[in-house]
Amino acid sequence: MQEQTDPPDEPSPGLVSTAIQAITQHIRSEGLAPGDPLPSEAAMTRQLNVSRTVVREAFRSLSAMRLIDMSAGRRATVAKLDTGAMSMVIEHGITTQQISVQQVYDVRRTIEMRTVALAALRRTDQEAAAIARSARQMRESFRNPEAVMEHDIAFHEAIAAASHNPVFSLIVTAFSGVTRRTWVIGWRTRSSDEAQLKMIKGHEDIADAILKGDPRLAAEHMAEHFDKSVKALLDAGIA
Amino acid sequence: MQEQTDPPDEPSPGLVSTAIQAITQHIRSEGLAPGDPLPSEAAMTRQLNVSRTVVREAFRSLSAMRLIDMSAGRRATVAKLDTGAMSMVIEHGITTQQISVQQVYDVRRTIEMRTVALAALRRTDQEAAAIARSARQMRESFRNPEAVMEHDIAFHEAIAAASHNPVFSLIVTAFSGVTRRTWVIGWRTRSSDEAQLKMIKGHEDIADAILKGDPRLAAEHMAEHFDKSVKALLDAGIA
DNA sequence: GAATAACAACCTGTCATACAGGTTTTCAGG
DNA sequence: CCTGAAAACCTGTATGACAGGTTGTTATTC
Numbered sequence: 001m002q003e004q005t006d007p008p009d010e011p012s013p014g015l016v017s018t019a020i021q022a023i024t025q026h027i028r029s030e031g032l033a034p035g036d037p038l039p040s041e042a043a044m045t046r047q048l049n050v051s052r053t054v055v056r057e058a059f060r061s062l063s064a065m066r067l068i069d070m071s072a073g074r075r076a077t078v079a080k081l082d083t084g085a086m087s088m089v090i091e092h093g094i095t096t097q098q099i100s101v102q103q104v105y106d107v108r109r110t111i112e113m114r115t116v117a118l119a120a121l122r123r124t125d126q127e128a129a130a131i132a133r134s135a136r137q138m139r140e141s142f143r144n145p146e147a148v149m150e151h152d153i154a155f156h157e158a159i160a161a162a163s164h165n166p167v168f169s170l171i172v173t174a175f176s177g178v179t180r181r182t183w184v185i186g187w188r189t190r191s192s193d194e195a196q197l198k199m200i201k202g203h204e205d206i207a208d209a210i211l212k213g214d215p216r217l218a219a220e221h222m223a224e225h226f227d228k229s230v231k232a233l234l235d236a237g238i239a
Numbered sequence: 240m241q242e243q244t245d246p247p248d249e250p251s252p253g254l255v256s257t258a259i260q261a262i263t264q265h266i267r268s269e270g271l272a273p274g275d276p277l278p279s280e281a282a283m284t285r286q287l288n289v290s291r292t293v294v295r296e297a298f299r300s301l302s303a304m305r306l307i308d309m310s311a312g313r314r315a316t317v318a319k320l321d322t323g324a325m326s327m328v329i330e331h332g333i334t335t336q337q338i339s340v341q342q343v344y345d346v347r348r349t350i351e352m353r354t355v356a357l358a359a360l361r362r363t364d365q366e367a368a369a370i371a372r373s374a375r376q377m378r379e380s381f382r383n384p385e386a387v388m389e390h391d392i393a394f395h396e397a398i399a400a401a402s403h404n405p406v407f408s409l410i411v412t413a414f415s416g417v418t419r420r421t422w423v424i425g426w427r428t429r430s431s432d433e434a435q436l437k438m439i440k441g442h443e444d445i446a447d448a449i450l451k452g453d454p455r456l457a458a459e460h461m462a463e464h465f466d467k468s469v470k471a472l473l474d475a476g477i478a
Numbered sequence: 479g480a481a482t483a484a485c486a487a488c489c490t491g492t493c494a495t496a497c498a499g500g501t502t503t504t505c506a507g508g
Numbered sequence: 509c510c511t512g513a514a515a516a517c518c519t520g521t522a523t524g525a526c527a528g529g530t531t532g533t534t535a536t537t538c
Contacts, residue, residue, distance in 0.1 A: 057299040064300030073529035085324040110353040312500030
């Protein structure tokens with residue numbers, strides 16, 4: 001047996017990985033911006049001296065991560081920042097039970113305490129209105145849980161957007177998928193109309209604080225909201 | 240010009256997307272755990288009634304996101320949670336200038352204020368030791384910036400690990416790539432030995448607070464550390 | 479001369495086939 | 509029971525083919 005455990009050489013990263021790197025490298029070195037076109041598969045095939053199969057798998061992989069956009073007939077283009085890949089990672093973690101819903105909520109709470117404060121400080125009037133509108137729509141569609149949930153999600157994403165930091169938006173949006181799977185449970189735990197309306201009131205309070213531009217108050221309401229949500233999930237027996 | 244911006248209909252999700260969904264669906268419905276094997280490409284080909292090309296591109300895409308592990312001769316297996324995809328998304332955002340380094344630091348600060356507090360509360364003795372060790376190694380390799388950086392990164396990742404919430408680990412680790420690209424700039428801004436040693440002292444203070452199990456103190460030191468780091472980057476003209 | 483329609487060139491999407499190597503299973507021989 | 513080699517299966521890569529979408533060019537027509 002050799003004393004080397006594995007570090008001396010990676011036998012071969014594989015041609016596809018190499019191609020992926022070449023493409024991302026191309027984006028970097030050419031300073032491409034979203035919407036800019038990438039080389040065609042044929043061109044990449046010649047440049048890397050590999051088969052089209054390999055190049056295609058590389059393009060397809062980047063497309064799956066939403067780093068590039070592909071469509072038939074057109075060349076691939078650099079993509080705008082998108083949640084796609086991150087959502088899939090989180091979903092994968094949840095479905096394979098490597099992370100728990102509660103852990104996701106802890107992260108969400110941490111992040112949204114910040115986004116809500118930033119939103120209070122940096123929101124435009126339009127953004128404040130959009131946030132308030134989502135809260136209002138929650139109340140209006142009160143009898144339709146599905147709709148309440150979608151407005152709830154939109155509410156949190158709107159706050160993240162108003163933080164004016166796309167990284168926060170990215171992360172918050174990535175968690176929306178998980179929310180869609182657990183939201184109803186929390187809703188049902190709030191058995192009475194009163195409890196459910198109180199939860200909606202919580203959202204309105206947050207929206208008001210953002211409108212008023214009071215980051216402290218906004219964060220307080222957000223914290224309260226999350227604490228109650230987590231409690232609701234725990235009561236329902238979500239690990 | 241049509242009034243429709245884009246939503247009317249997705250003409251066809253494409254066979255590959257369908258295949259990707261089928262595979263993730265398989266993982267979900269079969270309740271597969273990390274390490275469990277997936278169907279072979281041939282089996283998937285038959286099941287979905289598409290060519291091997293399509294199935295392969297689907298597998299490869301999931302592999303690129305590190306949701307599955309592939310290697311020659313063996314069937315693909317469900318992967319352990321990994322930062323791969325998330326890192327690439329962040330990197331893509333940075334290189335295409337859709338997000339700024341400063342924005343990443345804001346997110347890091349937000350998250351690590353929490354991880355450090357959780358670490359102080361939940362760390363095992365072993366974890367506390369690992370954190371302290373990284374801080375010590377920073378001081379020991381003081382004359383070798385590259386090494387200091389790697390120990391710095393390991394330090395933050397160790398804290399995230401000690402938070403016992405893999406989602407935090409995931410995010411913190413995803414940012415490490417960005418750190419590797421900007422760390423040296425901050426280091427050089429601390430022109431004197433004194434300033435550099437003070438920065439290392441900051442890390443030791445954090446490690447101490449975690450060892451003592453004092454979440455408040457730990458968070459305070461972490462906040463201070465980030466504020467200084469951001470200041471250093473701003474002084475260096477990083478947008 | 480300008481609008482337009484047909485066409486050519488190029489590009490991606492999918493399929494079929496082939497073969498080189500790696501991995502697991504099987505099974506014959508000891 | 510153990511061993512070792514062949515067989516069966518699997519993934520990695522290459523090649524060629526064709527359908528269908530997109531774009532730029534050219535020829536036709538008004």
